[in-house]
Amino acid sequence: MTPSTALIVLLSTVLGHAVRILLSPSSGSAVSPVVTFTPNWKKIFIGESMTMTCDVGSTGGGDLTYTWIKDGKWVIHTGRTFTITSAAPEFSGDYSCRAELFVKPTIIGIQYPEVEGDHMTLTCDTSLSPLRPRTQLQFAFYRDGRKVQEFGSPNQYGVQSAQLEDSGSYSCDVRTSDGKVRNSSHFLPIVIKELFSTPVLNVSATEVLEDDSMTLTCDTSLSPLRTGTQLQFAFYRDGRNVQEFGSSHQYGVQSAQLGDSGSYSCEVRSSNGKVRKSSHFTPIVIKGKSRTDNTPIIMAALLVSLLVAAFLLFMYRHKLHRCPHQRRGRQPQIPPTHIPLIHRAAMFQFCVIAPQNRIPKLLRLIYMIWRILEAQATSLVVLGSVVVTSRSSGMETFYV
Structure with a gap:
């Protein structure tokens, strides 16, 4: 029988129930245990005691990790020996013993990060059997089931400046260099907090x-x-x-x-x-800054124009002001100064600039409105001034 072969020993019967001891090495383990039992009887009866020993053939075997499993379903005992003090039918079954080459790894946070930028160091901790002190082990690390560090000799995984995305559940795997023996650690949750919030x-x-x-x-x-x-x-x-x-x-x-x-x-x-x-x-x-809005001024000018046009039309139709030079042979005269400025301008346009017998009525009215607006603009610029217009040789001259 080779060391890597499972050993099955039929011990005895207990009230017709078969009791067997199944010895198997751990998965790919270089250590092949041997089961011995005390007393070494062929038959075991109800009430009798029996001790099973998982022996690796060396006095140093006590430093190994042992696991006993019944019917391949659950661990009933850990340790090199397993004793049944009082045999009973329910103890019947298949028992297996495993001697581990190295203990189950544990992942430890040596430098545990709190916020972004902190240094993080994780260690995959395990120990070799003294029977195989020269066995080469390799370590790998995982975050949320995804490998973050491939198998290698270092048993540490470090992040110089931890970021939010480094948060997760970490674990590690340990295996022999030939890959025949492999075991995994438990999960270690790590949550990294913000050093400062996203700027706005x-x-x-x-x-x-x-x-x-x-x-x-x-x-x-x-x-x-x-x-x-x-x-x-x-x-x-x-x-x-x-x-x-x-x-x-x-x-x-x-x-x-x-x-x-x-x-x-x-x-x-x-x-x-x-x-x-x-x-x-x-x-x-x-x-860009908008230029001066002339809309109100334009609207006001249009309103004034309409009022002046209506006023002049009223004057024209009712002949409120007669031209003083309508008699034949008299020269045009400038309206007297005692007449208000707007009336004066109207009379001047009617009597001096555009006589009825020279310009058609419609054109004369349009021309008159434009001249009055021009006179009003001039009076706004120079307040209190008097505009005197004379006509000589077909030229117009303004005096202030």
């Missing part, structure tokens, strides 16, 4: 006009676990740096121009540069 870029005004001042603020908050951490801030426009990293969390433009429009963002980092986070892009459009 805020603008001082919802609408920025040309030549206005503009202030951008990069807002974030530190973890209460690291309140003393120094943060640095940088600002970007269209991906180009406009303010280098510094302690100020604001970027200001004293007089915004159209060229300052663009997509702005900010970046925050720890003083050692291990943790960096960027904000979302914020589009900012600098609007």
Whole structure:
């Protein structure tokens, strides 16, 4: 019988029930145990005691890890020996004994991270059997069932600057160099918290006009676990740096121009540069200042024009003012100064500039309205002045 072959020993019968001891080495183990039992009787009866021993053929076997399994379903005892003090029918069954080459590994957090940027070191802890002290073991590490470090001789897995994505359930596997013996650890949950929140870029005004001042603020908050951490801030426009990293969390433009429009963002980092986070892009459009809106003035001028036109039409139809030079042979005269300015201008247009016998009535009315508006504009510019018009040789001259 070779050491790697399972040994089945028929001990005896207990009230007609077969009692067998099944000895098998652990999966691929280099250590092949042998079962011995005391007393070495062929028959065991109800009430008698029996001790089974998992022997590896060496006095150093006591340093191994032993496992006893009944009917291949559950572990009933751990240790080199297993004793039945009072035999009973329910103890009948198939018993197996395994001697482990190395103990079940345990994953331990040597340097346990709390927040982003912390160093993390995990150790896969196990111990070899003194019978095989020179056995080469290999270690692998997993996060959420995915391998993060391939099998190798180091029994540690380290992350220099832990990030949020490094959170998860970690475990490790240990195997011999030939891969025949392999065992896994339990799971170790690791949760890494934020050092600071994702920054948010805020603008001082919802609408920025040309030549206005503009202030951008990069807002974030530190973890209460690291309140003393120094943060640095940088600002970007269209991906180009406009303010280098510094302690100020604001970027200001004293007089915004159209060229300052663009997509702005900010970046925050720890003083050692291990943790960096960027904000979302914020589009900012600098609007040009609108020129003086002449709409009210134009509307007022049109309204005045309509009123003047209505007034002149009323004057024309009812002949409220007679031209003083209608008698044949008299020269045109300038309206007297005691007549109000607007009436004077109307009389001047009727009597001097556009006599009825020279310009058709419709054209004369249009021309008259335009001249009155011109006279009104002049009177607005020079308040209190008197406009005197004379006509000589077909030329018009204005005196103030």
